[in-house]
Amino acid sequence: MTERHLHWETIYQNKEFEACSWYQDIPKTSLELIATLELQKDAAIIDVGGGESYLTAFLDKKGFSQLSVLDISPTALKKSQKKMGGKAAKVTWIVSDVTHFETERHYDLWHDRATFHFLRDPEDITAYIATAGRRVRSGGYAIIGTFSPQGPTRCSGITIQQYSIDALAECFKADFDLIASQENSHQTPFDTKQAFSFCTFQRK
Numbered sequence: 001m002t003e004r005h006l007h008w009e010t011i012y013q014n015k016e017f018e019a020c021s022w023y024q025d026i027p028k029t030s031l032e033l034i035a036t037l038e039l040q041k042d043a044a045i046i047d048v049g050g051g052e053s054y055l056t057a058f059l060d061k062k063g064f065s066q067l068s069v070l071d072i073s074p075t076a077l078k079k080s081q082k083k084m085g086g087k088a089a090k091v092t093w094i095v096s097d098v099t100h101f102e103t104e105r106h107y108d109l110w111h112d113r114a115t116f117h118f119l120r121d122p123e124d125i126t127a128y129i130a131t132a133g134r135r136v137r138s139g140g141y142a143i144i145g146t147f148s149p150q151g152p153t154r155c156s157g158i159t160i161q162q163y164s165i166d167a168l169a170e171c172f173k174a175d176f177d178l179i180a181s182q183e184n185s186h187q188t189p190f191d192t193k194q195a196f197s198f199c200t201f202q203r204k
Contacts, residue, residue: 003070004097008025011156012075017052021155021188028054029184033106033143033200034059035137036180042066043108046135048098049115051076057084068092071099074149099127106133110142114196117160118145125161125171133203142167142176142201148183168199176201 001009013173017023049054050069057077059067067090071077074095081088094101098115110132132142146163153159157182163171169178176191180200185193 004098005117007158009075010072012051012073014081017079018189018191022188022195023189024054024186027053027113027197029059029105029145030055030111030143033180034111036108036200037106037141039064044068044105045109045111046078046107047072048110048112053113054082055111057087059088060084060087065090068094070094070098072097097150098131099124103135104136105115105138106140108137108140110136112143114143114147116144117163118155118158120159120161129171132172136203138203140203142172142203143198144172144201145196145198148195148197162195165197165199168197170203172176176203
């Protein structure tokens with residue numbers, strides 16, 4: 001188990017989701033951004049770093065049938081499966097470090113709220129961007145949300161990489177066109193606020 005695996009396993013084994021700073025009872029921003037894409041219900045959607053997020057459960061309720069969740073922590077995915085009950089069987093659960101994720105599948109939507117900004121090693125960043133470029137089909141989409149320059153510099157004991165809208169667009173410009181963006185604020189369970197940059201990209 002790598003240091004990164006161990007770090008996230010320890011968090012998910014010892015903290016309740018409601019006590020995590022990224023907790024959302026309703027993933028409002030992500031759902032709104034996905035709705036603007038008007039995807040077909042059989043669109044292949046992957047939530048990268050989905051952990052215990054309720055996004056997949058909400059998308060299932062909306063009728064999406066080809067859902068995948070990738071996370072480095074098997075404990076996080078097991079907790080999500082338990083919460084979804086019988087409906088979890090319809091979801092593809094992938095235990096993987098996204099920087100080493102390999103699949104032959106292509107996705108119509110790559111969604112990531114607050115995973116990319118944890119990568120600081122240039123090789124990891126390059127690997128992530130390359131994987132997204134390979135795995136999102138031509139004409140498909142990627143929604144990436146990170147802490148903005150006005151947001152935190154650390155999260156879960158890790159120094160993160162802040163991104164402005166322009167910086168995110170620069171990172172993904174080789175394979176993706178920026179089609180929408182916004183900055184917003186997430187209120188944590190501790191009544192603090194975190195500033196985010198969200199970009200919606202379309203695969204060239």
